[in-house]
Amino acid sequence: MLPIAILLLTLTSRAQTLTKYHISFENAVHHEAEISVTYTNLENKVLEVRMSRTSPGRYALHEFAKNVYGVKATDSEGNPLEITRPNPHQWNISGHDGTVKFEYTLFANRGDGTYSQVDETHAHLNMPATFAWARNYGHRPIEITFDVREDLDWKIATQLKHLQETTYYAPDLYYFLDSPVEIADFHLRDELVEGQLIKMALHTPATDAEVDKYFSKVMAIVHEQIEVFGELPELDYGEYIFLNCFMPNASGDGMEHRNSTIVTNSKPLNEPLEETSISTISHEFVHTWNVERIRPASLEPFNFEEANMSGELWFAEGFTSYYTGLILARAGIRTEQEYIEGLAGSLNYVFNHPGRAYFNPVEMSYQAPFVDAARSVDPVNRDNTFISYYSYGSVLGLALDLSLRQLDGDKNLDDFMKLMWQAFGEPEVPYTNRDIESTLAYYAGKEFATGFFNKYIYDSQMPDYKSLFASVGVDFGLENPGKASLGTDIDIENGIGKLDGNARQGSPLYLAGIESEDEILSIAGTSLNSVSDVDEILSDYAPGDEIQITFSRWGDQHTAEVTLAEDPAYKTTLNPDASEAAIQLRAEWLQGNIE
Template identity: 25%
Template sequence: MRRNAAPAIHYRVEVANLHAHLFTVTLTVAQPATRQTLRLPVWIPGSYLVREFAKNLQNLQCRQGKRKLEVQQLDKASWQMDCKPGEPLVMQYEVYANDPSVRTAWLDADRGFFNGTSLCLQVDGQCDTPHQLELVAGEYMDDWSVATSLEPVKVNKRGFGRYCADNYDTLVDCPVEMGPFWSGNFTACGIPHRFVVAGAPPSFDGAQLLADSQAICEAEIRFWHAGCTKKNSKTGSKDEGQSPIPYRSYVFMLNAVAEGYGGLEHRNSTALICKRADLPRLPRTTLAPTVHKQPEGYTQLLGLISHEYFHTWNVKRLRPAELARYDYTQENYTELLWFFEGFTSYYDDLLLRRAGRIDNATYLKLLTKTVNGVAQTPGRKVQTVAQASFDAWIKYYRQDENTPNATVSYYTKGSLVGLCLDLTLRAEGKTTLDAVMRRLWIRCDGGPMAEADLLAVLEQLSGRSYARELAQWVHSTQDLPITTLLEKHGIQVHQEPNQVAQQLGLRVKEGNGLFIQHVLRGGVAEQAGFASGDEWIAIQALGNSNSAWRLQSLDDFTLYAGNAKKVTATVARDKRLLALSLSLPKASQAVRLAVRDAALVDAWLAPQPDPQ
């Protein structure tokens, strides 16, 4: 698209009312169809749930010149009007923006944020024509700036003005952050990166965040590109030169809040949310200085940054064939989220280790949590990880009290499938999952792929078929051979008692009482009759009728149950008090991973030389 070319589609976004959380959008279609249809997406790529963004659209009006047009609503998110040929169509509407997540839109006196899928109507028949977005600063926004990965056309020093996109897909894949945010910059492998943070406290150490993010980005760019040669997937011949980095710049947009965590990937940016307390902190020089130590949650934030940045390649470009072109009007199904989300989850922490942001012990602690989490999910025996991918629209994003019993996470189990593939390939000595990922990128030309492509590359690089492994690990509910593979790579797998909640078969919420969230299939709590929503008030050990004890946490349970084999649990359900007979089980086991052979572990986890 020529930067100064007249746009076929133009959106003007301005603030209608900060305190009412309202954006005003004016859409101009230069050459509308005689009968023009416009639609608002019902979902946003990367978050697989129909979210009904149209519920926030209001006061839609339409005109051509001075003539007001009648607008016919076709369905929940589509509108149609009869237009005069050759005359621009102008639509104006408001969007209510009060969702603090990374998926929709937000506006208040301190911050503005939106994804194009929440604000920008799609013009039928013109999705592949040039689009332009104009951002207008409103009253009381003198200290606000703009951050977005859209290409600027004419903007002021704060970033307000006009931006362009080649098509609708590009437009809505570039979220916009506005406000008096902190901003910093770094370069990774020659690529400029910007990091903006909204809501940062005075203790925030921006330099630390930039340094750590730079190390992560450089590790991931080298993972995908350093030393790569582009190979013709049909002839097998090699072309000289590296596979080009697929973007010219990148923007991180982080919103720091009291409570929250998550991210959403885009082609050359990402929107993130984290707890304000998890941001890196400046060394304390007043108020009794202590040994400087970053918050424990900061490692989780770095893992989130690593995860979303890895998606720049794995899901935004290398992506399921079923999502080669997004259909914004309905669910887009695929069985491959175990690969795109799961393998990204495998590499997010692994690349933190290779970037030198964590050590082997920390990595194994994170891996231990994942291994135990999957093993303690009864739904792994009910649903395959491929089925979990397909059902994301109705299960993963709509979790309820039965979720752990009926489904398995394509993030966590998918990451363990990636682990098992990598360790199996390494044990056989011919290739690694790293090489498989790079070869997939080249084979699919950084575009749509199918499971058949993964199988083909695995066989090409390893010398044998991996169809049996994928059938067992992805398309069945068999447990993965994690322990055996880890031990072959220098990891000691220790067995130790499970946490009390897991031994009882419960997941609970503590604080101002002890509340049951999930009752796990086959556990003693289910056998006793516990139900989601119960408040567990007290226990009484059998044979000690004079001793009933009030519970505030599960630590209280271990204190008051002692060595009893049975207790009577008092729970409140629907304002009734129930006495449940609870038989205590023998201690179940969890795993703890530790280094046994440092050389073997480093061959897998330590920073790798550039791939050749």
């Protein structure tokens, strides 16, 4: 007798016309997969079959059709059908008899959170990069059969609903395209949480003891994040799975999906597992709430044919990034000192970046289609104009959390995120920036919310981090007071200095008219042949001193007068003399809901 769930799916399948996929990997050694998709009960018109140009969780265009070839289409009798190409991403099929079998070969050799990779170690499948689909039939349920390589001991891991053997189910095209698959000889672990199963498929060489230890850290992260939002979401099939591929042929990445996440790392085969990509695990699981269910209206519905622009990524990605490290501290994976000192990285990046003069966090979010693994060949000036919405939102999440904790009523960001979950995530009502602001006003008062948004979200001002950190017994100040700086890093190779990016606006090098194409020969009379690091020269000078820099530009030698600035880098450290009140507030912040 069939289990009830499978029986219901079977009955549904009989009532609805299914789209059926099949994929095999006979030529995996050469990174090829053979794919077919069969459409039946078609309307009497041209069938428009496409490859996606975007992928869930990515905001830029990715031209997946470039890896498709050997295309053919046949009708129910196996007769070849006419195929035309109206654009690079689409195949129009005419003359069918209500059935079309569309077949092609896919080349796939990038294992990350967006693309696919097929070889004899695994079949790592991100669905938009792998499977063609037909316009106007996205509502139809999907069955897919994976012809796995039994000679390689392959198993299947995915959030798709398992039907039987190697056949899986998706209720519609969107869920299908949002359901990555890892097929390999992987380790599998699981734990029941609130009546739902949290699973981990881990493709990497490791002992059982290593995998057990790693999974215990993953589950510590899971439990701490549930504390933040108050409950685990109701998962569509009662399961969530981490699809982890840590192999030298993979590329480092992480990508969230509705009931799964895919995390990749190019870990060498002989390197211990330890805490590989554990920060990425933390980040992506926050997305189970924030992005997948607490979802920006600008991403609904997600467009698989065009770039997806959202002004809410400072919150969706940035606040998620804030919790990434905080959760590691709460889970005991990072020490209090490690977490506090690590905050300086993002703060320095955002605080000292000239890009705040051009875009606020909402406008930085709009840049995602240009920066989110997007490809371009012409140089850009992002060193001066773009701040990652991940980092920008992260430091604003930190500021909001510490600001709320100074208000009456034991307020904090955790409880605000619970409120966002209850208002928008649990009922799955998409939100806008104004909705975040109004929810904050409900939680902390209109004056507080309006002030925070007007200064830090709709404008590019920076919060008073020195005061905020002091409230939790943390010192925030210059890392190297009195240290001279050129404001832009210089890399030295074979006695030639090159800027490691465009000259930073307002920096001594920028004001002196020195740019990334210039070859720096000497600084303050010292040839770069005689030093390995610019600091060896600058250590003899102070901010405000004037020095000469000799450089070559297109074969001509130039000399510039440069006035040194003070190193703007900040540091964050625990204050050993903090008051008991500050230490208590810090404990509440770093330990979460403590009694």
